[in-house]
Amino acid sequence: MRNENVEHALLTYLRSNANDKSRGICKRLDHPEFKCSNGWLDHFKDRHNITFKKICGEAKSVDVNSEAMNDWWKISHIKGKMPSEEPPFKKKKLSSQHSHSHASQNGFVNTHKLQQERRKLPIFPAKHKLTQQIRSLDTAIVIGETGSGKTTQIPQFLHEAGVHRGSIIAVTQPRRVAAITVSQRVAQESGTLLGHLVGYSVRFEDVTSESTKIKYMTDGMLLRESTLDPLMKRYSIIVLDEAHERTIHTDVLFGVVKKAQRDRKKKGLKPLKIIVMSATMDVDHFSNYFNKAPVLYLEGRQYPVQVYYSTTSQSDYVMAAVVTLFQLHRDQPPNQDVLIFMTGQEEIESTVRCIRDISKDMVGEGPPLVVCPLYAALPSHLQLKVFNKTPQGSRKVIVATNIAETSVTIHGIKFVIDTGVVKAKLYNPNSGLDLLKVVRISKAQALQRTGRAGRESSGTCYRIYTEEEFDSFKKNTVPEILRCNLSSVVLQLLALGISDIVNFDFMDKPSMESLIGAVHQLHSLGAVTKEDCIKLTPLGKQMVSFPLDPRLSKTVLIAKDNHCLEEILSIVSMLSVDSVMFTPQSKREEALETRKKFISSDGDHVTYLNIYRAYKSVRGNKEWCHENFINLRNMKLALEVRKQLRGICVKLELPIESCGQDTSVLRKCLAFGFFMNAAELQKEGEFISLSSRKPVSIHPSSSLFMCKPAYVIYNELIQTTKCYMRDLSVVDPDWLYEAAPHYFRKKKPKPG
Ligand SMILES: Nc1ncnc2c1ncn2[C@@H]1O[C@H](COP(=O)(O)OP(=O)(O)OP(=O)(O)O)[C@@H](O)[C@H]1O
Numbered sequence: 233m234r235n236e237n238v239e240h241a242l243l244t245y246l247r248s249n250a251n252d253k254s255r256g257i258c259k260r261l262d263h264p265e266f267k268c269s270n271g272w273l274d275h276f277k278d279r280h281n282i283t284f285k286k287i288c289g290e291a292k293s294v295d296v297n298s299e300a301m302n303d304w305w306k307i308s309h310i311k312g313k314m315p316s317e318e319p320p321f322k323k324k325k326l327s328s329q330h331s332h333s334h335a336s337q338n339g340f341v342n343t344h345k346l347q348q349e350r351r352k353l354p355i356f357p358a359k360h361k362l363t364q365q366i367r368s369l370d371t372a373i374v375i376g377e378t379g380s381g382k383t384t385q386i387p388q389f390l391h392e393a394g395v396h397r398g399s400i401i402a403v404t405q406p407r408r409v410a411a412i413t414v415s416q417r418v419a420q421e422s423g424t425l426l427g428h429l430v431g432y433s434v435r436f437e438d439v440t441s442e443s444t445k446i447k448y449m450t451d452g453m454l455l456r457e458s459t460l461d462p463l464m465k466r467y468s469i470i471v472l473d474e475a476h477e478r479t480i481h482t483d484v485l486f487g488v489v490k491k492a493q494r495d496r497k498k499k500g501l502k503p504l505k506i507i508v509m510s511a512t513m514d515v516d517h518f519s520n521y522f523n524k525a526p527v528l529y530l531e532g533r534q535y536p537v538q539v540y541y542s543t544t545s546q547s548d549y550v551m552a553a554v555v556t557l558f559q560l561h562r563d564q565p566p567n568q569d570v571l572i573f574m575t576g577q578e579e580i581e582s583t584v585r586c587i588r589d590i591s592k593d594m595v596g597e598g599p600p601l602v603v604c605p606l607y608a609a610l611p612s613h614l615q616l617k618v619f620n621k622t623p624q625g626s627r628k629v630i631v632a633t634n635i636a637e638t639s640v641t642i643h644g645i646k647f648v649i650d651t652g653v654v655k656a657k658l659y660n661p662n663s664g665l666d667l668l669k670v671v672r673i674s675k676a677q678a679l680q681r682t683g684r685a686g687r688e689s690s691g692t693c694y695r696i697y698t699e700e701e702f703d704s705f706k707k708n709t710v711p712e713i714l715r716c717n718l719s720s721v722v723l724q725l726l727a728l729g730i731s732d733i734v735n736f737d738f739m740d741k742p743s744m745e746s747l748i749g750a751v752h753q754l755h756s757l758g759a760v761t762k763e764d765c766i767k768l769t770p771l772g773k774q775m776v777s778f779p780l781d782p783r784l785s786k787t788v789l790i791a792k793d794n795h796c797l798e799e800i801l802s803i804v805s806m807l808s809v810d811s812v813m814f815t816p817q818s819k820r821e822e823a824l825e826t827r828k829k830f831i832s833s834d835g836d837h838v839t840y841l842n843i844y845r846a847y848k849s850v851r852g853n854k855e856w857c858h859e860n861f862i863n864l865r866n867m868k869l870a871l872e873v874r875k876q877l878r879g880i881c882v883k884l885e886l887p888i889e890s891c892g893q894d895t896s897v898l899r900k901c902l903a904f905g906f907f908m909n910a911a912e913l914q915k916e917g918e919f920i921s922l923s924s925r926k927p928v929s930i931h932p933s934s935s936l937f938m939c940k941p942a943y944v945i946y947n948e949l950i951q952t953t954k955c956y957m958r959d960l961s962v963v964d965p966d967w968l969y970e971a972a973p974h975y976f977r978k979k980k981p982k983p984g
Pocket residue numbers: 353376377378379380381382383384385413414417510511534638639640641643683686687688
């Protein structure tokens with residue numbers, strides 16, 4: 233009976249949104265799940281306990297320092313004693329601001345209790361041996377199951393034993409949310425104020441002080457720091473955590489820290505110790521890269537997690553996840569929270585709305601639901617909100633991208649629903665096509681996601697895919713460096729003084745095509761010279777200062793010469809966030825009509841500027857946003873980004889001037905940054921891209937959709953049924969030639 237109620241609610245909801253493609257939940261009315269009402273959990277009948285046996289096998293196979301390895305095998309067999317499932321320690325509710333003052337309150341909470349918690353972690357009995365081992369090694373690869381205590385404990389052990397020799401221990405994280413929350417936890421455990429002994433440094437936020445010795449930071453931040461000091465002299469130990477993620481920044485850091493370690497040795501400076509950590513990595517590959525570094529294996533997870541596979545393949549993972557959630561919600565007691573993995577902002581927001589709507593129809597059929605989205609573009613304070621304790625008697629549901637996949641401990645999570653997909657960047661150096669696509673996760677990612685359910689007590693993970701599908705997943709995630717446009721990486725390496733890019737010590741070398749393509753791109757942008765060797769130009773040096781794609785940095789810097797930085801900063805900020813326009817399917821016509829007043833025949837960039845100016849003139853009024861179908865959240869974010877970019881311009885002493893109403897100068901600046909992304913109208917009325925000579929079309933969301941300008945530049949290409957250009961401006965072809973005569977001489981279309 234209850235099943236039918238939920239089913240009814242879902243159907244009602246879906247019917248009213250049946251045409252809503254933007255919500256990503258269309259065509260679900262004939263979903264097989266709804267044709268049977270004999271229980272939704274039927275397709276989750278197989279039960280499996282996670283064993284991580286494969287990982288144990290790999291760790292053993294490393295042929296290094298066999299004596300140490302044997303020791304480690306002994307130490308690692310500490311498992312078996314599962315801590316009793318007592319309720320998690322009481323901690324004060326984290327405020328959404330993670331300021332020093334808030335940290336100071338948390339810093340002293342329940343230190344004694346936290347010490348007891350620490351002692352129960354699987355890593356704890358290995359403390360002494362582990363510390364000794366690491367003390368004696370230059371480089372160590374540490375592998376231990378999720379939740380065993382690597383990230384929070386190892387830096388503390390090393391600090392307590394003085395292995396850091398008074399200098400700073402840096403611990404990198406691929407994501408800012410992990411760096412912030414883990415440092416908060418470690419500060420609490422050490423009974424100190426956040427920003428004192430333990431601190432963090434993420435983009436635009438540095439919570440450290442003179443006394444900070446354990447510093448959690450994003451990999452991007454450490455890489456940025458290394459451009460100022462390639463020897464990384466501030467640090468005695470660098471821990472590259474979550475190495476399996478193979479983010480582009482961590483991959484470059486591998487080579488950079490290895491070089492720093494070697495150069496410091498050569499120069500007789502203080503040694504640099506490198507620790508590479510993960511729960512799931514290809515240890516042979518890592519060990520070989522780091523000169524056969526010993527692998528220290530920690531066994532024992534804190535709490536068991538049961539895994540259920542779907543018995544049938546699910547064509548619609550969003551729906552299957554929502555169905556699974558409500559099945560759990562109906563049956564499970566309150567305060568057992570759920571974490572659902574999805575792919576991106578739009579999908580997450582639509583799922584959050586869907587869950588909230590359904591729950592309104594389910595009053596009395598489960599505890600009240602607190603539904604929170606979590607994705608990178610969400611402002612920091614909203615991201616941290618998901619870590620707050622769930623009100624007593626409720627259930628928290630977090631719908632997140634893979635930013636919640638590694639490292640983090642979210643209070644209360646008992647269930648994970650893993651859709652098995654992720655949005656990944658893919659790049660084709662031949663076509664210059666850089667696109668985001670939804671792809672299957674790797675086994676390593678699936679294990680990480682599962683691990684999020686067993687942090688504070690035993691948990692359960694529902695995989696929205698069959699076991700056979702899981703078997704077909706790649707073992708490890710393809711490194712980002714092998715599937716991205718490399719111009720930012722090459723710029724960073726040059727800033728580090730590494731000019732022989734091709735022979736840089738990459739763990740997995742990108743293709744020559746990609747590397748050479750990136751150098752050409754930077755050369756065309758005027759960021760490098762290629763005379764004797766590849767070197768940064770003064771313009772290139774300034775470009776390094778901006779945390780932006782080099783094409784956008786160039787646009788900003790050229791705007792200075794064209795006296796329109798004021799406007800370009802607004803446009804670039806609007807481009808740095810997800811869409812500021814909100815178009816509900818049911819009010820589509822009304823939304824388009826209302827926003828007509830912002831549209832410029834010059835293209836999307838000037839349209840964005842018009843929206844920005846209008847928003848500023850009403851001082852960010854909420855009602856105004858609502859009436860005009862403008863996404864308030866993304867507008868606020870754009871303003872935040874703008875403030876930060878403006879700060880960099882001020883530091884570089886760039887005059888921030890306005891061009892008033894002259895928009896041609898803005899489009900000219902964009903042409904100087906994006907001349908590689910130019911398209912030309914053909915006689916037949918179709919566009920072709922000037923760089924690849926491939927047909928491209930104007931995206932239906934563009935303000936130029938119905939127009940046929942002779943030349944346009946665009947910010948990105950998206951491949952769906954066609955290759956669509958998004959975020960376009962009309963340009964004068966003379967500007968393109970002026971921007972890069974060399975580039976266009978080669979690419980000039982053949983007559984006829
Ligand atoms: N913010 C937190 N709140 C509550 N408990 C926490 C928090 N952070 C860590 N813990 C506890 O400490 C344990 C160890 O966490 P830690 O992050 O060090 O594990 P890990 O070995 O690095 O795991 P992973 O491989 O998943 O990153 C967690 O399982 C959890 O029980």
